[in-house]
Amino acid sequence: MNIALFLQMAAEACPDRSALTHDGKHYTYLELFESANKVAERFSHSGCQFVSVLDVSSPAVPIALMGAAMAGIPYVPLNYRLSTEQLSELLARIEPAFLIVDDSRTNDFDEVEATVLGRQALLDDLLSSPEVSVAWKEDPSAVAIQLFTSGTTGTPKAAILRHEHLVSYILGSVEFMGASEEQSTLVSVPPYHIAGISAVMSSIYACRRIVQLPDFDPAEWLSLCANERVTNAFVVPTMLKRIIEELDESSFDPATLMSLEALAYGGGKMPVPVIERALELLPEINFTNAYGLTETSSTITLLDPDDHRQALDHDDLVIRARLGSVGKALPSVEIQIRDDEGNELGPFEAGEIYVRGPQVSGEYLERNALVDEGWFPTRDAGYLDDHDYLYLSGRADDVIVRGGENISPAEIEDLLHAHNAIDDAAAVGIPSEEWGEAVALAVVLKNSAELSEDEIVSLIRTSLRSSRVPEVIRFTSELPYSDTGKLLRRVVKTWFD
Amino acid sequence: MELKPGLRLKSTVCDAEIMVIKATDGDSLTCGGMELAAEAPAEKASGDPDHMNACVIGKRYVNEGQTVEVLCVKSGDGSLYYNGDELMTKDTKKLPSSD
Numbered sequence: 001m002n003i004a005l006f007l008q009m010a011a012e013a014c015p016d017r018s019a020l021t022h023d024g025k026h027y028t029y030l031e032l033f034e035s036a037n038k039v040a041e042r043f044s045h046s047g048c049q050f051v052s053v054l055d056v057s058s059p060a061v062p063i064a065l066m067g068a069a070m071a072g073i074p075y076v077p078l079n080y081r082l083s084t085e086q087l088s089e090l091l092a093r094i095e096p097a098f099l100i101v102d103d104s105r106t107n108d109f110d111e112v113e114a115t116v117l118g119r120q121a122l123l124d125d126l127l128s129s130p131e132v133s134v135a136w137k138e139d140p141s142a143v144a145i146q147l148f149t150s151g152t153t154g155t156p157k158a159a160i161l162r163h164e165h166l167v168s169y170i171l172g173s174v175e176f177m178g179a180s181e182e183q184s185t186l187v188s189v190p191p192y193h194i195a196g197i198s199a200v201m202s203s204i205y206a207c208r209r210i211v212q213l214p215d216f217d218p219a220e221w222l223s224l225c226a227n228e229r230v231t232n233a234f235v236v237p238t239m240l241k242r243i244i245e246e247l248d249e250s251s252f253d254p255a256t257l258m259s260l261e262a263l264a265y266g267g268g269k270m271p272v273p274v275i276e277r278a279l280e281l282l283p284e285i286n287f288t289n290a291y292g293l294t295e296t297s298s299t300i301t302l303l304d305p306d307d308h309r310q311a312l313d314h315d316d317l318v319i320r321a322r323l324g325s326v327g328k329a330l331p332s333v334e335i336q337i338r339d340d341e342g343n344e345l346g347p348f349e350a351g352e353i354y355v356r357g358p359q360v361s362g363e364y365l366e367r368n369a370l371v372d373e374g375w376f377p378t379r380d381a382g383y384l385d386d387h388d389y390l391y392l393s394g395r396a397d398d399v400i401v402r403g404g405e406n407i408s409p410a411e412i413e414d415l416l417h418a419h420n421a422i423d424d425a426a427a428v429g430i431p432s433e434e435w436g437e438a439v440a441l442a443v444v445l446k447n448s449a450e451l452s453e454d455e456i457v458s459l460i461r462t463s464l465r466s467s468r469v470p471e472v473i474r475f476t477s478e479l480p481y482s483d484t485g486k487l488l489r490r491v492v493k494t495w496f497d
Numbered sequence: 498m499e500l501k502p503g504l505r506l507k508s509t510v511c512d513a514e515i516m517v518i519k520a521t522d523g524d525s526l527t528c529g530g531m532e533l534a535a536e537a538p539a540e541k542a543s544g545d546p547d548h549m550n551a552c553v554i555g556k557r558y559v560n561e562g563q564t565v566e567v568l569c570v571k572s573g574d575g576s577l578y579y580n581g582d583e584l585m586t587k588d589t590k591k592l593p594s595s596d
Contacts, residue, residue: 001503001516009570013554140503164503171518171568173592176555185594198596206594234596264595290595299595331590 001140003166004069006205007033007062013177013207020210021184021228022059029207032062035126039067040134043098046115050094050146053119053191054078054087054101056214060119061191062200063126064100065145069163070136073098074143077192081483088112090148090156140164146365147194147294150482158365159294168358169198169297170205172332179208183261185232188213188221188239193484195267198298199234208232216483218246222256229259234290236267236485241274247281254281266290266299268485269392269410271417271424272324279312291326291392293378295369297359301335301390303327318385324414325389333357335390336375337383347386350408352396353378381408398489400429401437405467409489412439412470415463416456421449424479428489430496432471440496441470444478472496498532500524505570506533510544513552513573519566526567528552529575550576550583558584 010019011033020027027035043051051068052075053061061077068075076094078087080102088111091097095113103118144163148156185203187210189196203210211228213221216239224230235243240263247254263278263285270289279287286305292298303325311322329335336354337345345351354375362369362376370376381399382392393408400407409427416425424444432438445451453473460469474495480488500520507514510529520526526533529544552558554572559565565579566587577584 005516005570009554012571138503138505167503171557173595175589175591178591195596202594202596208594232594262594264593266595286593288593288595302592302595304593330592 001138001163001167002069002136002142003144003163003170003201004036004066004136005167006170006201007036007066009176010204010207014181017181017207018209019204019207020059020062020212022057022212025059027059029204031127032059032066032204034131035059035063035123036066036070037132037134038126038129039063039122040070040136041132043067043071043073046096046098048073048096048098048115050074050076050097052076052078052091052094052097052099052114054080054099054105055119055191056080056102057187057191057196057212058119058214059123059212060100061196061212062204062210063123065197065200069144070134072137072139072142074146076146076148077197078148079190079192084108093158094146140167145197147192147197149294150486159361160363160365161294161297161361165297165359165361166201168332169299170201172359173299173330174202174205176205177207179203179206182229183231184209184211184228185234186211186213186221186225186228186230187234188216189234189236189267190483193267194292194294194298195234195236195484218242219250219252222246222252225260226256231259231261232264233260233262234264234266237265237270237274238268238481238485240265240270240278244274244277244281248277257282257285260285262286262288262305264288264290266292266326268487269394270324272414273417275308275323276312279308289326291390293380295360295362295376295378296333296355296357297361299330300333300355300357300359301327301329303389307389321385321391322389325385325391327390328388329355329390330357332359335384335388338377342371345383347384350381350383350393353380353382353390353392398428400427400439402429402432402439402467403435407439407468411464412441412460412468415460416441416443419451419459421446421451423447423449426479426487426489426492427470428493428496430471430493438471439468440493441473442476442479442492442495443473444476498524498526500526500565506535507537508573508575509534509538510542511549511573511575512571513569513575513577514571515552515558515567515577516570517567518557519564521564524565525578525580526565527578528573530578531575544575548576548578548583549574552577553586557587557589559587560584563587
């Protein structure tokens with residue numbers, strides 16, 4: 001069992017089909033497979049213990065991922081946006097490495113014990129060098145991927161995904177060669193994010209051509225969709241919000257998106273007004289909400305296109321609310337909601353989300369986080385409705401505890417997102433002598449909209465409860481998000497120090 | 498034969514190759530009437546004509562009780578049998594693409 005199987009099967013079944021488009025250049029499945037074989041041999045000869053790509057999306061990403069799997073060496077993509085200091089710390093943890101970087105940066109890593117190669121030089125060399133055949137190991141428990149977490153709460157942890165987890169995920173969720181030759185998927189999430197990695201594996205197994213957009217920009221995303229006749233795409237919520245704004249504000253004709261059949265989103269909480277507007281603007285497109293974590297090999301729940309359409313105009317409030325849900329568990333995945341003592345909770349009772357299944361690793365290099373019989377505590381908070389639809393209310397660590405009462409930031413943020421003068425909002429906990437913690441609120445108003453602090457306070461007091469009323473409100477021009485769309489609450493908190 | 502999940506096996510009568518997803522140790526898994534093997538012989542044997550209904554790449558094959566499941570990773574002319582029963586393709590729920 002080895003993830004390289006996906007590319008081997010694609011190259012066997014449709015060798016000449018276009019597998020990847022980057023900057024107008026194409027690779028077939030056979031070219032990708034042969035390049036992966038050749039690079040695997042180089043990885044093995046280099047004596048490296050880790051293979052790393054420290055770069056934007058390029059053909060080097062699937063080739064290095066599959067080549068590392070063939071060579072039996074863990075693949076460790078790194079965030080090229082990190083500071084030199086942060087990168088040095090991570091690189092010191094993966095020595096000796098085979099490091100693939102932007103061609104302009106090959107001399108930046110002299111301090112690291114690594115074989116450093118420029119991406120384009122390597123790709124050109126692989127295409128022109130003689131064919132090789134690599135025999136790989138079929139060890140299901142070998143480490144395929146090691147991903148450093150973003151380290152919001154301290155030193156980044158190294159999450160481990162073994163071949164068995166990733167193979168279970170792909171075989172359980174993707175039909176082999178399920179895509180026709182005309183289909184393609186636009187990948188704009190960065191390659192060091194689990195969604196960027198699963199996009200590569202899913203597309204290869206479905207034999208759906210990958211179109212890479214290395215640096216997300218809404219106008220470029222739209223024109224690439226049109227020019228490459230893209231049929232599928234995955235975006236994080238902040239990307240969808242910017243695409244919708246671009247469609248609303250520019251003269252871009254939604255008809256240009258004629259080829260687009262399906263748009264999946266995930267990686268953070270989607271504000272309901274954004275997805276409602278997207279459904280209105282693009283009624284022909286099949287929207288899917290996917291929720292997952294690095295430690296679960298990507299997607300564990302799905303809100304499918306029928307759920308979206310049904311929810312949009314439904315009179316029943318429970319069904320209508322499903323636009324704010326992340327959907328139901330994949331067939332091989334089990335979900336439980338538990339309280340702080342670990343007791344399982346019933347429908348509509350909020351607690352911590354636990355997940356179990358063959359794709360769930362729940363393991364870090366430093367420790368295994370699985371508890372009783374393979375359950376992984378996600379640290380995400382949420383609840384299930386009476387039809388097993390899952391709703392997220394944020395990270396368990398983000399809950400604001402005011403005078404012993406648990407307040408989910410999402411409760412306040414959802415209310416404000418629905419207000420027509422408010423563009424964005426974040427509620428965080430700040431220290432309070434009286435309550436232990438109190439609510440602080442950062443608000444972004446829409447262009448030229450006006451709303452006073454008193455009006456916001458009164459809205460929250462009447463719609464929610466007085467305990468939800470913020471101690472302090474700060475107006476700002478934008479909120480801080482990571483490049484994969486996660487709201488950086490720790491940064492917002494510092495505004496109230 | 499020890500049939501572990503993840504094990505890759507080849508047909509001795511055709512081009513077919515499979516990967517074991519689920520199985521019980523000591524069971525017999527055949528293609529074209531001949532036991533599957535770790536390595537295919539240079540010269541292929543001739544298969545049992547009753548066991549030559551082909552297997553197709555990407556399809557998952559199961560027995561009736563679904564106690565055994567294999568993934569065909571390379572198509573071939575032989576058909577797959579488990580302890581004497583022909584394996585059938587597994588119906589899988591089609592999910593929307595999520596990444």
